[in-house]
Amino acid sequence: MLPTALVRAAGEGQNPLLPADYDIIWSLVCTAIIAFFFVKKILPVFTRILDERTEKIEGGLKAGENARAEAEALRAEIERELVEARVEAARVREQAADDAKVIAADVKAKAHTEAERILxxxxxxxxxxxxxxxxxxxxxxxxxxTTLAERIVGESLADEQRRQRVIDRFLDELEAQTDQAPQKVGGATEA
Structure with missing residues (x-):
């Protein structure tokens, strides 16, 4: 059937590849209705969804930027506090070393004083x-x-003055001998 329809349409003076005018008009009316429905109902929904996605993405980017900025600020704050802590630790170490030196000097002085006092x-x-x-x-x-002198002499030294003179004379002689004895060592005299 198709070949006979083409032959008939060619005989009437119409181009067999172009549809009839009423088909074109009804196709345009249907396309316009679908396009109107698409523009009024579906396109706004797509636009709204795309706008929401764009806002979410932009919000996420802004939140990411804010988070990155906060993280950078926090990192800078932590680094600053770390530097301050290191400086403080160095100061405390220096102070402790100085205190240790002072304490050591104080202990040495006290020990020296105590040693001198004990000495x-x-x-x-x-x-x-x-x-x-x-x-x-x-x-x-x-x-x-006195006892020896009494035995040697054979008389009592009951008289206190006489006894004292004998004792003093004996001790003087003993001290004189003691002073001379350290100077002689092994038969030779020390210089």
Whole structure:
């Protein structure tokens, strides 16, 4: 059937490739209705959806920029605080070292003072004990000398003055011998 319709249309003077005018008009009317419906109903929905997406994307970008700016500010603040903390730590270390030096010097001074006090006290105690020993020794030697003298002489030294003279003379002779004895060592005299 198709070939006969083409032959008939060619015989009437119409181009067989062009549709009839009423088909073109009805196609244009349908296309206009669909286009009107599309422009009035569907296109605004698409535009609104695209606008919302654009706003969300722009909002996300702005939020990202804000977050990045806040992060940069926070990082800068943390770095500044870190630098301040390092400076403070260095200052505290210096202060601690200075305090340690002061404390060490103070402890050394106190120890030195205490050592001198103990040394002086020991010297005084030694001197007092030496004097006490010398006095005790002098008394004991005097008693022994008196007893010895009484036995040698054969008479009593009951007289206090006479006894004191004998003791003093004996001790003087003993001290003279003691002073001369350290100078002779092994038969040779020290210079």
């Amino acid at each position: 002086d006290s020991a010297k005084r105690q030694i001197e007092a004990e030496r004097q006490q020993a010398a006095t005790t020794l002098r008394t004991d030697i005097g008693v022994l000398a």
